[in-house]
Amino acid sequence: MPGLEPIRPQLKLEVLNPDELASIKAATLHVLEQVGIHVPSERALRVFAERGAQVDRESQIVRLPPGLVMDAMNLAPRSYQLCGRAAGTELALDGTASYFCTDGCGVYALDFETGQQRASCKDDVAKMARVSDYLSSIAFYWPMVSAQDHAWTAPLHELDASFNNTVKHVQTETVMGEKAARYAVRMAEVIAGDAADMRARPPLSSLICTIAPLGQDRQGIEAGMVFAEAGIPVGFMSMPNMGLTAPVATGGALAAASAEVVSAMVLMQLVAPGAPTFYSIVASVMDPHSANYINAIAEKYLCHVAGVQIAHDWGVPVLGGAFGAQNLEAATWQHGRDSVYNSLMVPLAGADIVVGLGLLRASTLLVPEQIIFDDEIYHTCRILARGIDTSDDGLALDVIAEVGPRGHYLAQRNTRQHLRSWWFPELSHPQRPMHESAPPDIRRRARAKLDKILREHQTQPLDDAATAELQAILEAAERELDA
Amino acid sequence: MSKEEIITRLAQSVIDGEPEDAVELAKQALDEGLDPLVCINQGLTAGINRVGELFASGEYFLPDLIIGGEAMKAALAVLEPALAGDQERQILGRVVLGTVRGDLHEIGKTLVGTMLTANGFLVTDIGIDKPAADFVSAAREANATLIGASALLTTTMPEQQKIVEELKEAGLRDQVRVMIGGAPITQGWADKIGADGYAEDAISAVALAKQLVGVPV
Numbered sequence: 059m060p061g062l063e064p065i066r067p068q069l070k071l072e073v074l075n076p077d078e079l080a081s082i083k084a085a086t087l088h089v090l091e092q093v094g095i096h097v098p099s100e101r102a103l104r105v106f107a108e109r110g111a112q113v114d115r116e117s118q119i120v121r122l123p124p125g126l127v128m129d130a131m132n133l134a135p136r137s138y139q140l141c142g143r144a145a146g147t148e149l150a151l152d153g154t155a156s157y158f159c160t161d162g163c164g165v166y167a168l169d170f171e172t173g174q175q176r177a178s179c180k181d182d183v184a185k186m187a188r189v190s191d192y193l194s195s196i197a198f199y200w201p202m203v204s205a206q207d208h209a210w211t212a213p214l215h216e217l218d219a220s221f222n223n224t225v226k227h228v229q230t231e232t233v234m235g236e237k238a239a240r241y242a243v244r245m246a247e248v249i250a251g252d253a254a255d256m257r258a259r260p261p262l263s264s265l266i267c268t269i270a271p272l273g274q275d276r277q278g279i280e281a282g283m284v285f286a287e288a289g290i291p292v293g294f295m296s297m298p299n300m301g302l303t304a305p306v307a308t309g310g311a312l313a314a315a316s317a318e319v320v321s322a323m324v325l326m327q328l329v330a331p332g333a334p335t336f337y338s339i340v341a342s343v344m345d346p347h348s349a350n351y352i353n354a355i356a357e358k359y360l361c362h363v364a365g366v367q368i369a370h371d372w373g374v375p376v377l378g379g380a381f382g383a384q385n386l387e388a389a390t391w392q393h394g395r396d397s398v399y400n401s402l403m404v405p406l407a408g409a410d411i412v413v414g415l416g417l418l419r420a421s422t423l424l425v426p427e428q429i430i431f432d433d434e435i436y437h438t439c440r441i442l443a444r445g446i447d448t449s450d451d452g453l454a455l456d457v458i459a460e461v462g463p464r465g466h467y468l469a470q471r472n473t474r475q476h477l478r479s480w481w482f483p484e485l486s487h488p489q490r491p492m493h494e495s496a497p498p499d500i501r502r503r504a505r506a507k508l509d510k511i512l513r514e515h516q517t518q519p520l521d522d523a524a525t526a527e528l529q530a531i532l533e534a535a536e537r538e539l540d541a
Numbered sequence: 542m543s544k545e546e547i548i549t550r551l552a553q554s555v556i557d558g559e560p561e562d563a564v565e566l567a568k569q570a571l572d573e574g575l576d577p578l579v580c581i582n583q584g585l586t587a588g589i590n591r592v593g594e595l596f597a598s599g600e601y602f603l604p605d606l607i608i609g610g611e612a613m614k615a616a617l618a619v620l621e622p623a624l625a626g627d628q629e630r631q632i633l634g635r636v637v638l639g640t641v642r643g644d645l646h647e648i649g650k651t652l653v654g655t656m657l658t659a660n661g662f663l664v665t666d667i668g669i670d671k672p673a674a675d676f677v678s679a680a681r682e683a684n685a686t687l688i689g690a691s692a693l694l695t696t697t698m699p700e701q702q703k704i705v706e707e708l709k710e711a712g713l714r715d716q717v718r719v720m721i722g723g724a725p726i727t728q729g730w731a732d733k734i735g736a737d738g739y740a741e742d743a744i745s746a747v748a749l750a751k752q753l754v755g756v757p758v
């Protein structure tokens with residue numbers, strides 16, 4: 059696996075000042091205490107009631123006193139590690155870097171051979187895991203599409219395909235319900251070695267969506283509780299669609315979304331104090347005619363940055379949203395335009411982890427070579443975030459003096475040395491003057507790179523015993539869940 | 542206010558999306574002895590048709606459509622009980638609508654319901670996360686001619702197939718047409734499971750429903 063290249067931002071972006079952050083936190087606490095959250099899970103209602111929340115069993119609405127919220131959120135760690143199954147895959151969520159993953163859970167794919175659109179399958183998850191294992195932009199892997207060639211165990215098959223094809227950390231967005239979560243924990247134990255290693259170096263984490271407005275998904279939070287108890291990091295994402303499932307104005311949308319996320323994080327801390335958890339808001343604005351998300355609109359970018367700041371204000375790590383273009387085709391003006399704001403703004407705000415590269419059509423369609431385009435945007439952002447080097451080495455006064463007026467810098471060791479560590483946009487600026495000419499069509503260039511990775515990159519395999527154990531777990535799960 | 546004026550203003554209250562005005566005007570109409578059926582047909586229905594046109598032309602947004610529908614429903618609640626025994630509002634069909642088991646996506650389904658209601662269907666919305674059996678029993682109870690089933694997750698799509706199967710088992714397949722929708726749904730899936738139709742948005746869902754009950758679109 060080539061080394062990871064996270065974004066380490068020197069430039070910083072803030073869209074909320076401390077007073078504005080305070081008013082959003084106050085509004086969030088107000089919503090949690092006065093309006094409440096719908097929590098359709100017996101187990102969760104019991105936990106909340108025992109710990110002093112006001113629980114209406116009939117309506118399943120939970121109202122949380124501010125003291126309870128603050129105490130529980132103070133137990134949530136600000137920093138911890140996500141790990142893969144090989145050295146060099148550790149991701150320290152400590153505010154110094156932004157680690158990106160693939161986009162996930164698409165439902166269609168353009169076939170790798172025929173290019174025809176079809177339903178996504180497990181082999182797509184496997185192939186893209188191998189590509190992600192190679193790319194230095196991808197620090198961890200979201201199974202990119204649904205394994206629709208499997209029934210109720212599809213989410214576990216997605217994990218199987220992921221663990222077998224990348225050594226990087228894997229985050230599931232689809233394992234829901236207590237039973238499936240227990241199987242996923244067992245799979246993670248196999249990867250880590252045992253339960254203790256899994257806690258120390260979790261190879262799996264989970265992302266669960268809240269149900270806007272102001273609700274939780276039963277299967278989601280019940281899986282979340284299992285993960286939190288096992289020490290698997292678990293995050294909650296609110297996806298408010300402003301005007302539809304949240305107030306149309308950004309401030310109110312953020313306060314309501316935050317109430318959803320915080321209430322779920324509080325629940326995790328109540329069942330497993332100190333459990334690694336993370337926060338996420340991926341907001342957008344409703345298309346006023348279809349109620350679909352408008353995928354690329356200014357308010358969305360602002361809210362994504364705000365969500366990062368709000369999470370850090372609570373003292374927890376955050377998953378930010380980037381990429382996820384709306385367009386149907388790779389390599390269009392629209393794709394660049396849709397992707398470029400978030401993928402720069404969110405890491406500049408300091409998001410610890412960020413989703414995700416590689417899907418089109420609002421995260422539903424896998425176009426295999428798309429990830430190559432996104433990889434190039436990613437690295438451009440990575441360099442942008444570094445800012446200007448004004449160190450002695452960066453100012454290079456000695457070199458300027460040595461070349462003097464009217465010379466050139468080609469003969470300088472300094473030039474040679476720096477250029478070697480530079481990143482060049484090979485897709486938009488192919489540079490193989492001496493070799494065969496690059497395909498003139500940028501999409502074909504991207505595809506050629508993808509095919510090369512698929513042809514040449516081999517992931518360090520799991521040992522046979524682990525592969526067999528994963529297989530046995532899947533079979534047990536199929537007997538129980540698919541029945 | 543003249544009778545014509547009341548009816549025009551009833552229509553306008555739906556167009557403007559003012560449920561309180563619509564209720565007031567409906568009460569006033571009854572006080573003045575207007576025929577409730579005329580109020581419904583020439584006032585409310587004319588109003589909601591105009592809302593539909595404005596929406597289709599892009600001038601109106603979803604909240605206009607939904608609040609217009611609410612104004613219509615609120616006024617109907619006043620006018621319908623006042624209909625004479627032999628009068629009946631024209632209903633294009635009875636629809637049982639819901640989101641299938643395991644699936645909590647509610648917005649698309651609700652939008653389809655609003656549009657069907659606004660266009661003259663009587664909709665029973667059974668909600669989200671409903672097993673096939675609930676669709677079938679609700680269809681039996683409501684004497685429905687149509688079932689509309691929404692599924693947004695690939696894992697919940699098979700429940701749509703179950704609805705078709707359970708309708709057959711219940712001996713209701715001949716009376717009840719099944720239409721399906723949701724982001725992952727395609728015409729191919731509808732054909733495969735033997736559903737009667739698929740629509741990709743709320744506007745085409747209305748056209749589909751009309752076609753399935755044999756009303757000219």
Ligand code: B12
Binds near residue numbers: 275278296693
């Ligand atoms: C909003 C949304 C949510 C919201 C729902 C809020 C709510 N109260 O409904 C929340 C955040 C709660 C959510 C949760 C989840 N979601 Co979601 N969600 C979406 C999203 C972005 C938009 C859906 C929507 O409301 N669209 C707007 C409406 C108007 O459009 P529509 O639903 O398609 O309906 C129209 C047509 O389809 C049609 N139609 C719909 N129903 C019917 C019925 C009939 C009879 C007819 C004729 C027509 C018809 O007409 C409608 C009106 O025009 C989609 C992505 C997408 N592009 O669809 C993902 C998506 C459906 N979700 C997805 C996932 C994975 C989930 C979660 C599992 C995430 C998680 N990890 O927790 C959970 C599942 C919860 C559950 N058990 O159901 C995936 C599904 C992937 C898959 N493989 O199946 C999608 C595709 C996104 C993605 N790529 O990741 N989600």
